[in-house]
Amino acid sequence: MAHSRASKLTVRGLALGYMAVLVLVPVGYVLIHAFKPGLTGVWNSLTTPAAQHAIQLTVEITAIAVVLNTIFGLIAALVLERTRLRIRYVLDLLVDLPFAVSPVVVGLALLLLYGRQGWFGGWLTDHGIRIVFSMPGMIIATVFVSIPFVAREVGPALREAGTEQEQAAATLGASRLQAFWRITLPSIRAALAYGVVLTTARALGEFGAVSVVSGRIAGQTITLPLLVQQRYQNFDQTGAYVAAAFLAVIALLVLLAMTVLSPGRRKTR
Amino acid sequence: MTIEVRDVTKRFGEFVALDDVSVAVDDGSLTALLGPSGSGKSTLLRVIAGLEAPDAGTVLIAGEDATGVPARRRGLGFVFQHYAAFRHMTVRDNVGFALSIRRRPKAEIRARVNELLTLVGLAGLHERYPDQLSGGQRQRMALARALAVEPRVLLLDEPFGALDTGVRAELRAWLRRLHDDTGVTTVLVTHDQEEALEVADRIVVMRDGRIEQAGTPRELYDRPANDFVMGFLGSVSRIGDSLVRPFEIELRTEPVDGAPEGMVRRTVHLGFVVRVELVLDDGTPLTVELSRPRAEELELAAGDIVWVVSDVARRPGRPPATAPAPAAGR
Numbered sequence: 001m002a003h004s005r006a007s008k009l010t011v012r013g014l015a016l017g018y019m020a021v022l023v024l025v026p027v028g029y030v031l032i033h034a035f036k037p038g039l040t041g042v043w044n045s046l047t048t049p050a051a052q053h054a055i056q057l058t059v060e061i062t063a064i065a066v067v068l069n070t071i072f073g074l075i076a077a078l079v080l081e082r083t084r085l086r087i088r089y090v091l092d093l094l095v096d097l098p099f100a101v102s103p104v105v106v107g108l109a110l111l112l113l114y115g116r117q118g119w120f121g122g123w124l125t126d127h128g129i130r131i132v133f134s135m136p137g138m139i140i141a142t143v144f145v146s147i148p149f150v151a152r153e154v155g156p157a158l159r160e161a162g163t164e165q166e167q168a169a170a171t172l173g174a175s176r177l178q179a180f181w182r183i184t185l186p187s188i189r190a191a192l193a194y195g196v197v198l199t200t201a202r203a204l205g206e207f208g209a210v211s212v213v214s215g216r217i218a219g220q221t222i223t224l225p226l227l228v229q230q231r232y233q234n235f236d237q238t239g240a241y242v243a244a245a246f247l248a249v250i251a252l253l254v255l256l257a258m259t260v261l262s263p264g265r266r267k268t269r
Numbered sequence: 270m271t272i273e274v275r276d277v278t279k280r281f282g283e284f285v286a287l288d289d290v291s292v293a294v295d296d297g298s299l300t301a302l303l304g305p306s307g308s309g310k311s312t313l314l315r316v317i318a319g320l321e322a323p324d325a326g327t328v329l330i331a332g333e334d335a336t337g338v339p340a341r342r343r344g345l346g347f348v349f350q351h352y353a354a355f356r357h358m359t360v361r362d363n364v365g366f367a368l369s370i371r372r373r374p375k376a377e378i379r380a381r382v383n384e385l386l387t388l389v390g391l392a393g394l395h396e397r398y399p400d401q402l403s404g405g406q407r408q409r410m411a412l413a414r415a416l417a418v419e420p421r422v423l424l425l426d427e428p429f430g431a432l433d434t435g436v437r438a439e440l441r442a443w444l445r446r447l448h449d450d451t452g453v454t455t456v457l458v459t460h461d462q463e464e465a466l467e468v469a470d471r472i473v474v475m476r477d478g479r480i481e482q483a484g485t486p487r488e489l490y491d492r493p494a495n496d497f498v499m500g501f502l503g504s505v506s507r508i509g510d511s512l513v514r515p516f517e518i519e520l521r522t523e524p525v526d527g528a529p530e531g532m533v534r535r536t537v538h539l540g541f542v543v544r545v546e547l548v549l550d551d552g553t554p555l556t557v558e559l560s561r562p563r564a565e566e567l568e569l570a571a572g573d574i575v576w577v578v579s580d581v582a583r584r585p586g587r588p589p590a591t592a593p594a595p596a597a598g599r
Binding site: 164165168169171172173174175178182186189 | 357366370415
């Protein structure tokens with residue numbers, strides 16, 4: 001079908017305009033405002049004790065959530081695509097659950113389970129374990145909301161790679177583990193990397209669920225997204241923009257790093 | 270290395286892929302499992318390889334029960350229809366895979382890979398990726414990969430099924446030479462009767478998960494156990510209730526007592542063979558193949574009336590066929 005030049009331009013214009021209105025303009029606005037006080041101002045705003053702690057906490061929580069969800073996502077995808085276990089029907093639904101449930105609801109659920117008045121609250125308090133209003137709860141909340149990405153990216157790649165290469169490896173003397181490391185993993189590498197990027201981005205930016213379980217204890221349970229909101233509410237607009245811009249920059253760097261590390265994504269997918 | 274399959278049954282849900290199958294493969298032979306799709310031939314091969322577990326029955330390799338032995342410990346080479354090339358590895362790493370799994374020294378792997386690539390005619394393509402090879406080259410690579418650790422048996426699942434006719438014929442002849450050179454016991458799955466007749470020492474004809482007949486190509490061609498085997502190995506024509514090879518029918522231009530009468534619809538010249546398409550007086554079509562001299566002698570043209578003589582239909586021990594006719598629609 002031959003598209004006229006005009007219609008091509010219209011389609012491109014619409015797509016670009018849509019992206020611009022929804023993404024580029026707001027992000028650009030944040031960046032511009034962040035740099036309004038000048039580089040020194042940005043530096044000072046990022047090096048306050050509160051900001052330093054928020055950055056460290058965010059990176060730690062994200063790192064733990066990404067590692068856990070990469071392992072879980074791989075296992076879930078393997079169970080869904082490579083086994084005939086009954087459990088996979090349930091698993092298939094559960095993996096998508098974080099997409100369907102609002103993060104705030106997740107946060108509240110965690111409060112109800114682990115909070116002082118919650119089901120396990122008494123037991124936990126007796127044993128001196130603190131989950132809610134501290135890092136463990138925030139990790140659980142972050143893990144939960146970022147569950148689907150690795151599993152949902154890796155699944156189709158596993159399906160496309162098929163089982164023949166794994167069977168060939170078996171006939172050549174490879175154990176299941178050897179076949180996984182040497183055959184399966186390399187053939188899903190690109191999808192896995194993309195899943196990790198999405199998980200990282202989601203974990204970095206998570207607000208709702210973490211906000212509920214964190215209790216927002218200054219200097220203790222404030223992550224970067226929470227810091228943005230806190231500063232904004234305290235009429236420190238510039239500080240909020242700086243923290244937001246920093247968050248956006250980290251996310252962009254992660255995206256860039258993965259693109260550089262796995263140039264094969266376009267080709268194999 | 271001998272293989273013996275005893276009373277093997279394999280089901281996939283309701284579908285019975287193998288129904289109490291027993292078959293033996295002789296040491297050093299090249300055996301073809303031949304049958305239409307869904308006949309169970311690939312499943313049988315995969316059961317031998319350990320890629321499928323049978324629901325019942327046993328598999329003996331070199332006289333030992335291998336039924337519960339995992340594929341990786343059976344010491345068999347397996348070649349897949351769609352090559353199953355390791356796409357992220359070079360040709361060198363593909364072929365050397367089995368050796369590197371066994372942690373052989375790098376120098377040894379290098380030497381063995383070079384030797385194998387020369388054997389399969391891929392010398393110099395070491396650093397290519399499978400995507401950069403033709404279908405035929407990929408399958409040669411897969412063969413080299415399977416041969417790397419000197420398997421006791423080589424199992425080939427429709428190895429040439431995805432290739433062009435020309436490449437196919439070439440690889441077929443090459444496989445036979447390879448087998449003669451290495452002497453490795455080989456089992457080949459195919460749905461192509463010509464391939465089986467040309468390459469194999471022994472053919473096992475399968476249908477609906479059962480073995481219809483096993484024997485040398487000549488035994489099967491000359492003394493088929495039933496109509497299915499006869500129809501599957503070469504072209505057939507039907508006269509009344511019996512099947513005949515089209516070149517075993519004689520045509521006469523004078524009336525013969527008791528012989529059916531037919532009218533010539535068309536004659537097709539196929540080099541040495543002339544195919545004559547008839548309609549018998551009861552309306553059934555019949556294809557006959559004549560030698561060129563005989564056809565010239567009869568001077569048949571469309572519309573001519575002829576009498577059909579044949580008394581050789583599936584007569585046991587009839588003389589071996591001299592020139593197998595090209596398939597005229599089996």
